[in-house]
Amino acid sequence: MTDIDVQPPVAVIGKHCTYNVYVQGNLEERHGKTVIVTVHDVGTNHKSFIRFVNHPSMADVKQKAIFLHVCIPGQEEHAPDFTGDFPTLAQIGEDLVCALDKFDIRTCIAFGEGAGANIICRFALASPNRIMGIILVHCTSTTAGIIEYCREKVINIQLENGVMTSGAWDYLAAHKFASSDKKEREAYLAELKNTLNPKNLSKYLFSFTYLAELKNTLNPKNLSKYLFSFSKRTDFSTVIGAKLDNMDALLVTGAKAPHIHTVYTTHKSMNKKKTTLLVVDNVSDVMAEAPDNLARSLILLCKGCGVLSGVAIPGMERQRTLSRPTTTCCTINSTIQKCRKLCSIKILNKTKKCS
Incomplete structure (x- = not known):
């Protein structure tokens, strides 16, 4: 992994906390590219997403998108001791909109893993008009069992x-x-x-x-x-369905992931017409063990949101670009069917609604 295309951290001051954002891509092109905000899991930092974005399967996406990698306060390598009250997951989620405001970004795709996926959900609940779609890897929406x-x-x-x-x-x-x-x-x-x-x-x-x-x-x-x-996370499974009823969502989990049951709970609470659940066989950590599968799923979600339309899906023949957006959206179901064989995944819900 190299950080050659990642800019120095920018401090974002929110209502509840201050956090660093690492920009991967050219911000001067932000109004012509898709912006993807990432939030990492506990036990990692922003570099886990940099590693994923630098994977060969993400090469085309990397050319068409700008990534804002959020690092949770104090989680940088060799960071000094955090002082003061550490924010709750809800507070961090509410403060993520400050990153969009700081970089003059209207809307984004939001992408989180584990605890970061929980934070992304809270971001979507607090600022649904700023998010086109969400990608949730190993997301928990309930309290601890x-x-x-x-x-x-x-x-x-x-x-x-x-x-x-x-x-x-x-x-x-x-x-x-x-x-x-x-x-x-x-x-x-x-x-x-x-x-x-x-x-x-x-x-x-x-x-x-x-x-x-x-x-x-x-x-x-x-x-x-x-x-x-x-x-100490709180439960939002009872409200996520109604509040995110019109938002495209992709839930991803490994079949051997420890919190897979909570991913099913999250999926059960969401609008099935706008939500896709993908279970990757024989893995626990999807980002590290199955980056190709995750990249394909990410591209499909983005295409369903009307962005990254010119990006080819790794391992598949390049789809002919269509001029009518509604037709392009309607092709996603058949694309997912083809992707199923290539990704070795179970698709428990594969409905995509045309925008």
Whole structure:
């Protein structure tokens, strides 16, 4: 991964917090390109999205879009200790509109993973007129379940004081890989060897060094604050359907993801005519393990929103560009059907409404 095309961070001051935005692309072309705002998961930072955008499958999108990578306060590499009250997920979501205002951007596609997807949902709930569509990877719209709650209750005693205990690190590993047990992760990789191309296995070996890398790069006190904020998330599953009734949405999850049940809950609450749910087989971390699949899904969502119409879908023949937007939208269902075989995904809802 290279950051050569990523500009230095720009501080955005919101009502509740100040956060850094890393712009990937030329802002002078913002009125002629699609703007995509990204928010990362707990245990990562903006670089997880830079890595994804720099993947070969995103090359055409990268040429046609500008990315605003939001870094949650204090999550930069080797960041100083965060001082003051750490914002809630809802407060961060409400403050994301300030980034659009600062960079003079009217509307965007909003893209989040994990805790970041939760924040993106709250952004959409607070400022629906500024968002064309949302991409939610491993999104949770409910509070922690009873098992998760009991585990978090013990961990939170230390997290609230800015301490990452061994239990907190294990919880973070489970959040990422569905298990904190090394033997289970070894078994997971062994299974991958039997189901996936061995040449691609290097992509998944990061699971062994994930926690070690975090401990060496992220400020543990700041990480604990983001993790604590995520653990104290509130439920918005009962309101998301009505408030985002007219917004195109893509929900993505790995079949082995730890929070897959909450993704189903989120999907159940949303307008099925405007929402697509994609489950990627045999993976836990979609962004790292199946970037090609995610790139195809992202492009389809954007085409449904009327943007990135000239971008080809990786692995598919280039679609002939049509002059009538409504006709282009109507071709998306057949495109998804073709994409199904190439992506090795389950499509639980594939309805796209013409705009």
